[in-house]
Amino acid sequence: MACSLQDLAFLEASKAAEIDEKLMGPLGFSIDQLMELAGLSVATATSEYCAQNLQRILVVCGPGNNGGDGLVAARHLYHFGYKPVVCYPKQTAKPLYQGLVTQLASLDVPVLQELPSAEAIERDFDVVVDAIFGFSFKGEIRAPFADIISTLKKISKPIVSVDVPSGWDVNEGNKGGVGLEPAVLISLTAPKLCAKHFKGHHFLGGRFVPPAIRDEFGLKLPTYPGLSRKRPL
Amino acid sequence: MACSLQDLAFLEASKAAEIDEKLMGPLGFSIDQLMELAGLSVATATSEYCAQNLQRILVVCGPGNNGGDGLVAARHLYHFGYKPVVCYPKQTAKPLYQGLVTQLASLDVPVLQELPSAEAIERDFDVVVDAIFGFSFKGEIRAPFADIISTLKKISKPIVSVDVPSGWDVNEGNKGGVGLEPAVLISLTAPKLCAKHFKGHHFLGGRFVPPAIRDEFGLKLPTYPGLSRKRPL
Numbered sequence: 414m415a416c417s418l419q420d421l422a423f424l425e426a427s428k429a430a431e432i433d434e435k436l437m438g439p440l441g442f443s444i445d446q447l448m449e450l451a452g453l454s455v456a457t458a459t460s461e462y463c464a465q466n467l468q469r470i471l472v473v474c475g476p477g478n479n480g481g482d483g484l485v486a487a488r489h490l491y492h493f494g495y496k497p498v499v500c501y502p503k504q505t506a507k508p509l510y511q512g513l514v515t516q517l518a519s520l521d522v523p524v525l526q527e528l529p530s531a532e533a534i535e536r537d538f539d540v541v542v543d544a545i546f547g548f549s550f551k552g553e554i555r556a557p558f559a560d561i562i563s564t565l566k567k568i569s570k571p572i573v574s575v576d577v578p579s580g581w582d583v584n585e586g587n588k589g590g591v592g593l594e595p596a597v598l599i600s601l602t603a604p605k606l607c608a609k610h611f612k613g614h615h616f617l618g619g620r621f622v623p624p625a626i627r628d629e630f631g632l633k634l635p636t637y638p639g640l641s642r643k644r645p646l
Numbered sequence: 647m648a649c650s651l652q653d654l655a656f657l658e659a660s661k662a663a664e665i666d667e668k669l670m671g672p673l674g675f676s677i678d679q680l681m682e683l684a685g686l687s688v689a690t691a692t693s694e695y696c697a698q699n700l701q702r703i704l705v706v707c708g709p710g711n712n713g714g715d716g717l718v719a720a721r722h723l724y725h726f727g728y729k730p731v732v733c734y735p736k737q738t739a740k741p742l743y744q745g746l747v748t749q750l751a752s753l754d755v756p757v758l759q760e761l762p763s764a765e766a767i768e769r770d771f772d773v774v775v776d777a778i779f780g781f782s783f784k785g786e787i788r789a790p791f792a793d794i795i796s797t798l799k800k801i802s803k804p805i806v807s808v809d810v811p812s813g814w815d816v817n818e819g820n821k822g823g824v825g826l827e828p829a830v831l832i833s834l835t836a837p838k839l840c841a842k843h844f845k846g847h848h849f850l851g852g853r854f855v856p857p858a859i860r861d862e863f864g865l866k867l868p869t870y871p872g873l874s875r876k877r878p879l
């Protein structure tokens with residue numbers, strides 16, 4: 414099912430933002446819908462990578478939409494039978510995000526305010542989902558995420574990054590090596606430009622792009638198999 | 647994967663309404679989220695029934711949430727490679743529903759205001775999804791849905807009902823034989839009381855029920871296989 418990277422179109426950060434605006438504007442999607450579908454595809458791709466042997470999943474969520482995708486993914490991972498723990502240090506007061514936290518609380522999924530130490534992560538988790546920063550990240554990494562990324566860079570457990578490896582320049586990749594080096598990248602809607610530099614397991618999620626968006630932005634999207642919410646690239 | 651019907655708990659209409667209120671109140675779900683997940687499970691169960699040979703799907707949508715599930719399902723069926731056509735005669739002005747219609751329009755999925763004739767349905771479609779009335783239906787069938795159900799009762803093509811076969815009393819079943827007799831029923835969250843009288847292919851969808859709801863309402867929910875959004879009952 415894999416397809417050659419040459420066959421794909423990669424999106425600049427600014428184009429990814431434009432697509433989001435169109436989806437939530439003239440195309441009639443709500444952010445609740447898109448985040449649910451994105452988070453579900455993150456959970457299904459993570460589950461394909463983790464299979465039965467990586468059960469204890471730490472989902473580290475940033476302050477924006479990428480973090481919201483992580484909150485949704487953690488809920489679905491629970492329903493898939495995994496043992497997710499969420500770290501969500503900068504919580505937003507928006508009702509959507511508060512609802513996502515409430516949903517996790519109703520499942521007794523722990524939501525931590527601080528990242529465990531590198532030693533504790535090594536001991537207590539099999540895999541880390543990086544839902545810290547997405548395609549709208551730019552500039553300096555602000556507190557507390559600079560320390561969080563620095564800690565995550567020390568661990569040997571595999572990292573699954575949502576859409577963009579946190580700390581990477583969305584267009585240029587891991588500039589100065591300050592970002593994470595994930596084992597798995599789950600591109601949402603379409604791969605971002607930085608994904609050209611990614612060498613690990615690459616999934617595509619977000620099976621909802623209308624032909625008008627595909628054509629306007631020149632996306633070359635491979636087909637998804639069967640009913641799947643994700644596909645390998 | 648099938649389980650005995652004796653192993654299930656069936657929900658009265660009033661209890662199903664209480665669960666919805668809890669999900670969208672203290673449990674923090676938005677209707678956008680729940681409808682997206684419900685409609686996706688309808689699409690996946692319909693796809694399992696239709697396989698490759700039933701491609702032309704007429705999705706008949708009522709004025710409420712059951713109709714909204716149908717609008718979502720039609721979109722996912724498009725992305726799964728089917729050829730859905732929607733009939734949505736009583737459209738609501740709520741932004742969520744208008745958005746769902748806009749999403750279908752962006753995929754060039756036709757949205758009809760009137761049901762085709764029985765002859766046209768026989769000729770042009772392989773299967774009909776009945777998303778007319780759900781668990782909150784009671785009393786008389788109002789126009790234009792009395793005529794619609796009457797027309798659908800004439801066709802020989804298989805009907806897939808969402809949550810409750812339209813025209814059935816939610817607790818007591820097909821009283822007076824006025825309701826549809828679907829080949830397939832997709833129960834959402836948990837089967838309603840009337841599903842005890844259903845003899846066809848029965849699926850369960852809605853993989854998001856927290857243990858607190860399961861325990862409070864005495865639901866006996868079978869496990870879902872793998873990552874699936876539905877399971878046979």
